[in-house]
Amino acid sequence: MVYQQPNNGQRLRLSDQVYEQVKQLVIRGDIAPGRLLSERELMADLEVGRTPLRQALQRLEQEHFLTVVPGGGYLVADITFDGIMHLYELRRPVEALSARLAAVWARPRDVEQFEDFIHTASRATEREDGYWHLAMDAHFHDLVAAASRNIYVRTTVNQLFSLTQRVMIASRLNVPRIEDELPFYRDLTQAITLHDPEKAETLMLEHIGWGTDIASGIRLG
Numbered sequence: 001m002v003y004q005q006p007n008n009g010q011r012l013r014l015s016d017q018v019y020e021q022v023k024q025l026v027i028r029g030d031i032a033p034g035r036l037l038s039e040r041e042l043m044a045d046l047e048v049g050r051t052p053l054r055q056a057l058q059r060l061e062q063e064h065f066l067t068v069v070p071g072g073g074y075l076v077a078d079i080t081f082d083g084i085m086h087l088y089e090l091r092r093p094v095e096a097l098s099a100r101l102a103a104v105w106a107r108p109r110d111v112e113q114f115e116d117f118i119h120t121a122s123r124a125t126e127r128e129d130g131y132w133h134l135a136m137d138a139h140f141h142d143l144v145a146a147a148s149r150n151i152y153v154r155t156t157v158n159q160l161f162s163l164t165q166r167v168m169i170a171s172r173l174n175v176p177r178i179e180d181e182l183p184f185y186r187d188l189t190q191a192i193t194l195h196d197p198e199k200a201e202t203l204m205l206e207h208i209g210w211g212t213d214i215a216s217g218i219r220l221g
Contacts, residue, residue: 018048019056026065026076027166028131037066037074063159065166079170087167091160092208095141098157099188099204101148103197110147114189117143121178121185130175134165137176140185144204147192 012020022042025031043053057074060066066074102110121136138161145154168175184207191199 013052014048015052015055015059018046018052019059021046022053022056023060023065023162026060027162027169029166029169031076033076033078033170035076036069037076039073064163079167084167087160087163088208091164092205094153094156094160095144095208096201096204098141098145098148098150098153099192099200100197101150101153102144103192103195103200105149106147106192106195110143111189111193113143114185114192118182118185118189121182124178127178133175133178134168136178137181138162138165140181144188144192 022031031037037057039050039053039057042048043050046053057066061068061074065077067077069075117136117140121140124132127133138158141157141161142154145157148154184203188200188203188207191203
């Protein structure tokens with residue numbers, strides 16, 4: 001498993017569960033870019049009916065994981081260089097806003113969650129599972145977005161991060177390790193704790209800018 005958006009303990013609808021399952025298959029490359037999806041195979045593999053599957057596929061198409069085939073059906077969306085750069089162009093302002101708002105609206109419970117995260121991350125840096133490192137990074141960005149107290153920001157951050165994970169896995173990039181990210185996590189946590197929105201925004205822009213530099217060197221195919 002790479003990363004799933006937290007649901008705050010609420011029971012997911014069946015279509016939401018199917019959405020998460022199919023999304024993970026796409027993110028990890030288990031269903032390759034350009035492949036035509038078979039509803040019959042997915043229904044059998046996931047043991048679900050046609051209605052929740054189609055609801056999940058429609059949602060994944062809206063979020064740019066799939067594309068509609070003229071005449072019916074879905075293809076797994078291709079990954080293109082332009083698409084990667086457009087993704088990072090959007091991530092920069094959205095995640096900068098997320099960090100700025102978190103520094104304004106963060107509550108003591110948010111700060112506790114940041115500190116717990118850093119404690120956990122610091123104790124597990126030797127793990128070699130790249131998916132775990134991606135999941136931890138995604139979790140930190142979600143904590144920031146949750147502290148922003150803006151559901152639209154949080155939803156967008158998580159959607160964009162899922163697309164970023166897919167790019168990193170498909171392009172076979174070396175996944176950033178948590179020990180390398182810890183200074184950023186600590187600095188941003190401090191800025192949020194001190195309610196310093198300018199500092200928080202600057203740190204996030206620098207962080208996403210670093211990711212853009214990596215993305216510009218990606219070679220596909």
